[in-house]
Amino acid sequence: MIKKQNILANLICFIVIVQLISLSTNSSGQQINEQNNFFTKNSVDSSLIEAEGCSELAQWDNNYGDPNDIFVQDTLLSKIAYVTLDSAGLLFYDISNPSKAKLLGHYTDADGLNQIEVKEKYAFITGGDYGLKVLNVGSPKNAKLVINFDEVDYISNFIIHGNYIYGLQWRGLFVIDISDPKKPFLENTYELNYLFGPNDMRIKNNFLYLIGFEGIEILDISNPRNPEYVTTWEFGIDIYSFDLYDSTAIITNSYDVFFFDITVPQNYSLITKFRDVRCQSNSIQVVDHYVFSFSNNGFICFDVEDPNNVIKVNEFIYQFGYLARALIQGEFIYLIDYYSGIVIIYIGDLTSTPVNVGNVLTNGHAADTYVQGNVAYVANYGGGLDILDIDNPTNPKLITRYKANLGFYSTAYLENSRLYLANYFTQTIDILDVTSPDAPVQLNSLYDNEFLFWLPYVEMVVKNEIAFVIETFEYYHIYEGSLSIVNCTNPANISVINSLSNFDAILYDLDVVENHLFLATSNGLLIFEIENDYELTLVSEYSDISSLISGVFVEEDTVYLAAQDYGLIILDVTDTENPVLVGSIDTDEYPGLAFGGYEVFVENNIIYLADLSQGLLIYDGTDPSNPIPIGSYFRQDYSPFYAHNVRELVHFNDIFVSDDVVFLASGYSGLLIVHQDDLPTHWMSLQNIIIISLTTTIPFVIVGLIVFVIWRIKKRI
Known part of the structure; x- marks a missing residue:
């Protein structure tokens, strides 16, 4: 005892x-x-963050904006690509291995950069109204501004010839001496004789060819400081691009490539022309005796060694491009494409079969995200699919980036090991096998004329290998939505089994629970019963507090709605034919402008609301009739559409919550990962x-x- x-x-x-x-x-x-x-911080120089009850863990943002131009420089140790961006400065890549480009640096102290030329360790860049920027790029990781030369502005094009820059303005030519890049000075200006301003230039044998839409003006630059007028060529056709091979002038005009004999400049004559309706040529370049004609859909190569017998050598055709620049250097062609980023094509000895050997994506924005285990799938609108390792949420790592059919993915949904993607641009549903996240395999792609996708209002839910897809068509501000049910049981034979159209509204979001489909529209919430044969029967509608419903999430018998012109609405749908209002919160700080709720997600009675005016709002929804605010997250980033000193509220396109980590698809701000700091005890799972x-x-x-x-x-x- x-x-x-x-x-x-x-x-x-x-x-x-x-x-x-x-x-x-x-x-x-x-x-x-x-x-x-509670804290306010600048986690990045360009961001303003305010959070209460939560904290930002990380940002994954590989999207820098649309590329405008490229210059490739060979050094002793590497090959460096300089890429100007429309809204985010200048990128430096090591492309020694084209298939594995490495980002070396990012110069951000400028936006709206356009053309770039590099001479030795100095980069000369134009863009906007600030004239000519000169950067010291000897160290790509630490590029520095040398001078902002503003004696000329709004430069449309320029070319470096020796120690001089020849630049174009509207109906004007200027000459800048760059013998000392640190102290450039305006050497001369020249008023052009031709009526319409030129948009491109070529230099051959001390002659400067100024290419306008209706003609070509030729100047003698034997004395580089003082160009002298020689003559003007008017070919009687609209000129898209121009180049020379010996005494042959090559001109593109829409789908046609013309070859003119200019042995006697004042008495030129047409030799031949070539047409390919697949390639609307907008740029040509001559290398040796080969002519490359570039278009938005690829390029065609001609052998013009014998101008009287022009031979088509090869071609490289791809779909849905939007070409900004093309550069031929050595054995490679570098394409700057607004849709596909930087495309690197191997051409060997110029006659070899072209092979796409590298692709560097710079644009796109995070439109949707889906998380399973330690892997996050981020659908980038225009930037493909990023698959991330989030085992450590504070340091997400790229597993791989997948892009096919331009990769305009607006929606991603994962079921089992299949990832379903809605491709906005190609109007397809793409199905990937992601059993191995590092090696996704496309199983099939469904195109159907029911898929309109003209607006980025495309959402999808997959249940038991049946995909429910909504999209909206706009025509002069008239909206027509449609709903398709797709059988994906056999990936090799996917098909639409039912569809509803003629919704006179924008279809924003949907959720499917058991045998009911909940549809968020600009006319309110619609509830359908799903019959055994996948026929849909409308059983009820709700639009009492708000009709502009853009987000819906269903948890058992409770429906959570994000209303743009109100905020948060909670309904009891125990009886789906008679939805009952349980609770609501008005979050719209600008009544009448529809700046309220946009997207909603619920996990363990915690409600996450993406609000158009207040960012992320977090509520304890244990009592649906009285949601209690427990946290918020607000972020402003510099807008890619305005000057670099203007911040905008980051808009959260999608929310996904896994355990206590919130994943926000945030457009041009990429994927934001936020941690909920202090949670009610009931929120914690048993695990x-x-x-x-x-x-x-x-x-x-x-x-x-x-x-x-x-x-x-x-x-x-």
């Missing part, structure tokens, strides 16, 4: 010691949490409770055991 009492007494003492240690540690930790509960209990208690048990043993030894002594 005494031994039992001693054992009980010892156990009580041990528990008391552990609890004292645990309480003292937890109390200090709680104080730290309270101090960090979290066990993990937290073990990780917080075990250390105290060990320390308590040591203290207890020491105390017992001393007592015996």
Whole structure:
């Protein structure tokens, strides 16, 4: 009996010691949490962040904006590509291995950059109204502005010839001496004789050819400081592009490539022409005796060694491009494409079959995200699919980037090991096998004329390999939505099994629970019953508080709605034919402008609302009739559409929550990862409770055991 009492007494003492240690540690930790509960910071120079009850863990943003121009420089150790961006400065890539381009640096102290030429360690760049920028790019990781030469502005095009820059303005030519890149000076200006301003230039044998839409003006630049007028060629056709090979002038005009004999410049004559309706040529370049005609759909190569016998050598055709620039250098062609980023094509000895060997995506914005386990799938509108390792949410790592059919993915949904993507541009549903996230395999792609996708209002839910897809068509501000049900059971033979059209509304979002489909539209919430043959029967509608519903999430018998002209609406749908209002919160700070809720997600009674005026709002929804605010996250970034000193509220296109981590698809700000700091006790899952209990208690048990043993030894002594 005494031994039992001693054992009980010892156990009580041990528990008391552990609890004292645990309480003292937890109390200090709680104080730290309270101090960090609200903060305002600039996590990046361009961002303003305000958060309450949560904190930003990381940002994944590989999207820099549309590329405008490229220059490739061979050095002793590497090959460097300089890429100007429409809204985000200048990128530096090591493309020694074209299939694995490495980002070396990013110069951000400018936007709206256009043309770039590099001479030795100096880059000369135009863009906007600031004239000519000269950067020291000797170290790509630390590019520095040398001078902003503003004696000329609005430069449409320029070319470097020796120590001089010849640049174009509207009906004007200027000459800049760059013998000392640190001190360029305006050497001369020249008023052009031709009526319409030129848009491109070529230099051959000390002659400067100024290419306008209706003619070509030729200047003699034997004296580089003082160009002299020679003549003007008018070919009687619209000129898209021009180049020369010996005494042959090559001109493109829409789908035609013309070859003129200019042996006698004043008496030129047409040799031949070539037409290909697949390629509306907008640029040509001559290398040796080969002519490359570039279009938005690829390029064609001609051999013009014998101008009287022009031979088509090869071609490279692809779909849905939008070419900005083309550069031929050595064995490679570098294409700057607004849709596809930087495309690197190997051409070998110019006659080899062209092979696409590299693609660097710079544009796009995060439109949707889906998370499963330690992998996040981010659908980038225009930028393909990013598959990320998020095992450590504070440091997401790219597993791979997948892009096919231009990769204008607006929606991603994962079921089992199949990822379903809605491709806005090609109007297809693409199905990928992502059993191995590092090597996604496309199983099939469904094109159907029911898929309109003319607006980025495309959403999709997949249940038991049946995809429910909504899209909206706009024609002069008249909206027509449609809903398609697609059987994807056999990926090799996917087909539309039912569809509804003629919705006179924008279809924003949907959710499917058991045998009911919930549809968020600009005319309110529609609830359909799904019959056994996938016929749909409308059973009820809801638009009492708001009709502009852009987000819907269903949890058992409760429907959560994001209303753009109101905020958050919560309905009880125990009886789907009679939805009952349970609770609501008005978040719209600008009544009448529809700046309220946009998207909603619910996990363990915590409601996450993406709001158009307040960012991310977080509520405890244990009592749906009285949601309690418990956190918020607000972020402003510099807009890619305005001057670099103008910030805009980041718009969250999609929300996905996994455990206590929130993933926000945030347009041009990429994927934002946010942690909810202080959660109500009920929010924690059993798994979290066990993990937290073990990780917080075990250390105290060990320390308590040591203290207890020491105390017992001393007592015996």
